[in-house]
Amino acid sequence: MNTPLAGIILVVLSSAIEGFAQVCLKKSAVLSVRKREWLALGIVLFVFEALLYSGALQSLDISTAYPLGALSFVAVTLFSRWLLRETIDLKRWLGLGLIVCGAALVAGQP
């Protein structure tokens, strides 16, 4: 498992988990039933994501792993659209693109 590819897959996976964890928190915030269950699931997923990401850092250079972490913004937006039926207008898509590029640049090594 100690190849960079495995590390990259772990980072992508942890970004996807972050997206789903945020959806769980959102559901807990707005639903009137099962608020505690969604909150608990969200927190468990965040902890799991942190462990996965730490695992990825062992096989991946920080200068690769940190910029890839910006993918979590993409995951959150896609899951918000698919699972929460939020409307993503053009401004939001463009903003997302800029944020992902910017976050990747900031998080990368100089």
Added chain:
Amino acid sequence: MKIDFSSRRMLIFGIALATILDTVGQLLWKYCVAGLPSDAGLSQAAWGVLHQPLFIVLAVVFLLQLFNWMKVLEHADLSFAQPITSLSYVTVLVLSAFLFGEHIGATKVAGVLCVLGGVWLVSQSESHSEHNPGVRS
């Protein structure tokens, strides 16, 4: 304690607070980790952080962050509020330069400008989807 983020002003306050708490959490984490020997493994690092007195503060910050974030999500789209908290990339970078003497090169400055532009664009979109109670039941 009743806190309502339904007004635009309170929503902005909530998202700003989320960004600030995120920044403080990350910097505290960095500070805790920086005190560890550089050859420490993952489990040693985690153990070391847990034994820092500052860890209590860090835990409190995380709890506040969660509580505040749940309040924000009651009134804003997830795809609106979450991208805006990417401002913490900017604040962490700037504060790291001040506190830890980290160097900010041209690439990072370009990144900061992209993040700021992106956040501005997202903030121009509607904070809450119309005809949308938030989720499918």
